[in-house]
Amino acid sequence: MTIHNLYIFSRNGTLLYYSEWNRLNKSGITMEEEAKLMYGMLFSIKSFVSKISPLDPKEGFLYYKTSKYTLHYLETPSGLKFVLNTDNGAQNIRGLLQQLYSQVYLEYVVKNPLCQLNEPIQSELFKQKVDALIKHSQYF
Amino acid sequence: MKQQGLDSKADPTGEGVQSLFEYLHAEMVTYVLSKADNDKEEELSRLEWMGYSVGYRIIERLSREWSRFKDELDIIKFICTDFWSTLYHKQIDNLRTNHHGIYMLQDNEFRLLANIGSKGSKQYLRESPRLLAFSCGLLRGSLANLGAVSTVTAEISALPSCIFHIKVQRM
Numbered sequence: 001m002t003i004h005n006l007y008i009f010s011r012n013g014t015l016l017y018y019s020e021w022n023r024l025n026k027s028g029i030t031m032e033e034e035a036k037l038m039y040g041m042l043f044s045i046k047s048f049v050s051k052i053s054p055l056d057p058k059e060g061f062l063y064y065k066t067s068k069y070t071l072h073y074l075e076t077p078s079g080l081k082f083v084l085n086t087d088n089g090a091q092n093i094r095g096l097l098q099q100l101y102s103q104v105y106l107e108y109v110v111k112n113p114l115c116q117l118n119e120p121i122q123s124e125l126f127k128q129k130v131d132a133l134i135k136h137s138q139y140f
Numbered sequence: 141m142k143q144q145g146l147d148s149k150a151d152p153t154g155e156g157v158q159s160l161f162e163y164l165h166a167e168m169v170t171y172v173l174s175k176a177d178n179d180k181e182e183e184l185s186r187l188e189w190m191g192y193s194v195g196y197r198i199i200e201r202l203s204r205e206w207s208r209f210k211d212e213l214d215i216i217k218f219i220c221t222d223f224w225s226t227l228y229h230k231q232i233d234n235l236r237t238n239h240h241g242i243y244m245l246q247d248n249e250f251r252l253l254a255n256i257g258s259k260g261s262k263q264y265l266r267e268s269p270r271l272l273a274f275s276c277g278l279l280r281g282s283l284a285n286l287g288a289v290s291t292v293t294a295e296i297s298a299l300p301s302c303i304f305h306i307k308v309q310r311m
Contacts, residue, residue, distance in 0.1 A: 111159065111255040113166030113271065114264050125258045 001139045004069060004085035006130070008105070010118045011079030013039045017121045019130060021140070042073065042081065062094070076101060090139045104129045158229075165252065169270050184273040191277020192284070199282035202226055212308060215286050216243050223282065241308040245279075248301040257299030268296050272304075279304060 005020035015035035027034045042061075049061045063072045065088060074082040074097035082097045108126040109115050115123055134140055169187065176183035202223055209215045220232035224247075234246035252271050256264050272294040280292045283306070290308045297303075 108255050111162060113169060114256060114267050122263075123256075124261055124263045125256065128258055 009081040187273040188277035191274040192281035195278040195281025253300035
């Protein structure tokens with residue numbers, strides 16, 4: 001199993017954090033453009049899902065799958081968005097994303113008074129902890 | 141909508157209560173520094189003074205079950221164990237003294253620094269001292285109410301550990 005890369009977006013679409021572990025195919029555009037593209041797509045999917053859903057969509061968009069990879073999506077009530085690309089074998093990544101949010105983001109960004117919220121995350125400790133969590137997960 | 145109160149059921153770990161102090165402390169530091177025009181050092185002393193008042197009051201309650209302390213070292217020991225674990229949920233890791241009124245309290249994972257940098261991290265080293273001013277005052281205030289007039293300074297060599305130097309003034 002593989003985890004490819006991770007994006008964290010703020011409520012208003014700023015790319016807070018990006019990290020990659022196993023990415024063979026580069027997008028060929030700058031990171032800024034890629035982030036915009038990614039956020040735009042997520043935004044569209046979200047509104048698509050909530051409009052098209054025949055029932056109350058509850059949590060809404062959870063993931064999509066292509067022949068090669070799966071994109072997992074977690075949005076918190078505060079609008080923070082976690083996006084993780086894995087291969088198709090990985091099941092139940094939701095727990096991992098929740099962990100990323102509650103054990104890493106909350107602890108090392110929100111509780112760090114020297115970190116500005118809604119701006120790209122600079123903290124080295126945060127980077128380390130994300131890396132450790134992903135590498136130690138059973139999906140890596 | 142689900143109604144969630146801040147009772148123990150909704151918050152079994154007490155996360156809300158524990159982090160309340162951390163968040164408030166962070167805001168105090170930011171506020172005090174934002175008021176500073178030029179001399180940051182001067183502003184930190186206000187923070188230290190707040191700590192002093194809090195320490196002076198809080199020690200009344202924390203030490204109420206204790207009999208009187210034998211000597212100065214006894215007081216410091218109480219600070220290192222009971223006082224510290226009530227406030228920061230751990231004890232001081234290392235206590236050293238020259239037996240002439242100078243004490244060195246080392247905390248290898250100080251709570252207010254723990255989320256900022258890992259072992260040996262140099263990233264926020266320059267900004268970190270401002271997070272210690274309040275705690276210095278806290279120590280000075282509690283010692284003052286126990287009868288030991290002192291000066292307290294703090295030192296960070298590598299996050300997240302820090303050392304508090306206490307210098308008791310002998311009469």
